Amino acid sequence: MLPKVNQTLFIQINSIDEEEAKQEYKSRIADVSDTYISMEVPMNDKSGKLKRLYPGDELSVYFITEGGVKNYFFSSVLGFSDDVIRLVLIKKPDPESITKVQRRNFLRVPAILEIAVKFSEQLQFVSLTDDVGGGGISFLCEGYVPVESGHTVECWLLVPFKNGQIEHVPFKGEIVRVKELETGKKQVMMRFSEITDRDRQKIIRYCFERQLDFRKR
CATH class of the missing domain: 2.40.10.220 (predicted glycosyltransferase like domains)
Known part of the structure; x- marks a missing residue:
């Protein structure tokens, strides 16, 4: 199952900075195309600050579906779109690469x-x-x-x-x-x-x- 428009993505950045790698950000999906996902600029829930991303940044992402199932996948930043608001374009995962995990199991x-x-x-x-x-x-x-x-x-x-x-x-x-x-x-x-x-x-x-x-x- 692929993520859908308006779903929330939970994101961590693959960084050599240990503290940065621990930070989790949230973003809402604005659009899904054949090759990429458009999402709003991620925000750190704790600080309320927006996270600036760069093309090539590697991301660890999950979204939650019914029953509290976490759906994990890896992605990367492809670029940006500046229509009405600035959106981040990330690589759309292959459905078979998404791993589903029930936290209690x-x-x-x-x-x-x-x-x-x-x-x-x-x-x-x-x-x-x-x-x-x-x-x-x-x-x-x-x-x-x-x-x-x-x-x-x-x-x-x-x-x-x-x-x-x-x-x-x-x-x-x-x-x-x-x-x-x-x-x-x-x-x-x-x-x-x-x-x-x-x-x-x-x-x-x-x-x-x-x-x-x-x-x-």
Whole structure:
């Protein structure tokens, strides 16, 4: 399903500036053509300031449909239109590239991905996940690591895609459960407590690619 005229788009900008990348903007769709979407200049909800965009800016976008479903897609700024008011023209997504996610029911898939975990300046290590999803992950660690439910840790996840692209996804996670395994290792389950929508979308995209692989087997 493609977004429609008058729907609200929620936008984050792919920026090397970490603070800028966390900001979320809102915009209303003015028109939809065969190749682009015209939208009003995005506004930061918290500050009320308009966001100036430039041709080539890469955007992470979602719109909400019935039932609270978030529809995620990537886009980029193509140019501008100055009829009655200034509009921003962004690339129209391929319907098949839009991922639909119910916030309370994020897709989760088995996956062995490299993850860097930082408990403190003194305790940092690299491990492997055993499943990932849009709402959280689980990973394995050595039995001596003092992990407990309620701890919040900083993580960096390495996410590979089918096209060969590899993304680094930073986030903070809250440990919700720790299970001791017969091997002597621990399985640590956590939910995302701080993650940008753009980075969450990367994980969701990976999960959908993995799910398609499972269906083909």
